[in-house]
Amino acid sequence: MNVRLFHISDNPGIKRFDPQSALHRSARQEGLMVWAIDYEHLPNYLLPRDCPRVTFFVKPESSPGDIKRLMGGTSARRVVAIESIWLPEVQKQCLYRYEFNPAGFTLVDEVAGYWISRQPVIPLAMIKINNILSALLEHDIELRIMSSLWKLREEVIKSTLGFSIIRMNKAQLPPEGLAAYHPLP
Numbered sequence: 544m545n546v547r548l549f550h551i552s553d554n555p556g557i558k559r560f561d562p563q564s565a566l567h568r569s570a571r572q573e574g575l576m577v578w579a580i581d582y583e584h585l586p587n588y589l590l591p592r593d594c595p596r597v598t599f600f601v602k603p604e605s606s607p608g609d610i611k612r613l614m615g616g617t618s619a620r621r622v623v624a625i626e627s628i629w630l631p632e633v634q635k636q637c638l639y640r641y642e643f644n645p646a647g648f649t650l651v652d653e654v655a656g657y658w659i660s661r662q663p664v665i666p667l668a669m670i671k672i673n674n675i676l677s678a679l680l681e682h683d684i685e686l687r688i689m690s691s692l693w694k695l696r697e698e699v700i701k702s703t704l705g706f707s708i709i710r711m712n713k714a715q716l717p718p719e720g721l722a723a724y725h726p727l728p
Contacts, residue, residue: 548579548643548658551588555639555671560664572651576659579643584656586623586682587707589675591636595714597624597692599699599706602654609702617685624687624695626715633675641666654705693717693724 550560562575580588587598600621601610614622625633644667648658672678679686689695692714699706717724 546645546658547582548645548648549582549585549588550577550579550641550643550666551585552639552641553592553636556669557639557641557666560641560643560666562661562663572659574661576661577643577664579645579648579658579660579664581656581658584707585640586621586679586684587656587709589638589672589679589682590623590625591629591632591638591675593710593713594625594629594632595692595710595712597696597699597706597708598622599702599704602703602705605703605705609704613698613702613704615685619685620683622685622687623679624689624692626692627688627690628715630688636675638672638675638678640670640672642668642670655707691715691717693719697724 560577562577564575565572565578587596590596598621599613601614643660643664645658647662647664648660651657651659676686687695692711694717696708696711699708
């Protein structure tokens with residue numbers, strides 16, 4: 544298998560990842576598992592765990608209108624958007640990138656880059672990420688820092704782009720109220 548798999552954590556020195564239940568029903572997986580993310584989707588996770596984010600990218604079937612409207616002329620392959628209130632946390636926190644042997648993992652969501660193993664996993668390596676912004680910008684992404692993610696979230700969900708929307712339950716409430724946004728997080 545020619546794929547690199549990772550797990551991002553705020554915990555240093557994890558020696559063994561034991562399978563656990565999915566934390567959210569949106570995972571659409573039952574039972575115990577170890578989650579991993581592939582290299583292409585790694586920038587979606589190079590943020591503090593609870594930091595809300597909207598990430599998106601062009602798929603082969605994405606419409607030219609959606610590309611123009613949401614990618615905004617960027618030359619980057621992917622956009623990662625966060626709330627401005629989270630910028631101080633991004634600047635002060637550090638993360639740990641664990642790399643896994645892909646043997647024993649199964650791809651469960653190609654658009655999001657999610658892989659799972661039903662067995663315990665011993666990491667091959669751990670790297671401390673002291674500067675999250677630098678680590679993010681090592682990838683071909685555009686980082687958008689916005690006062691609110693809610694309108695962007697709606698536009699991305701309705702679009703033909705590939706996307707991953709993470710931790711919106713930790714986002715600031717939209718001025719219009721949550722009832723204005725569907726499906727709710």
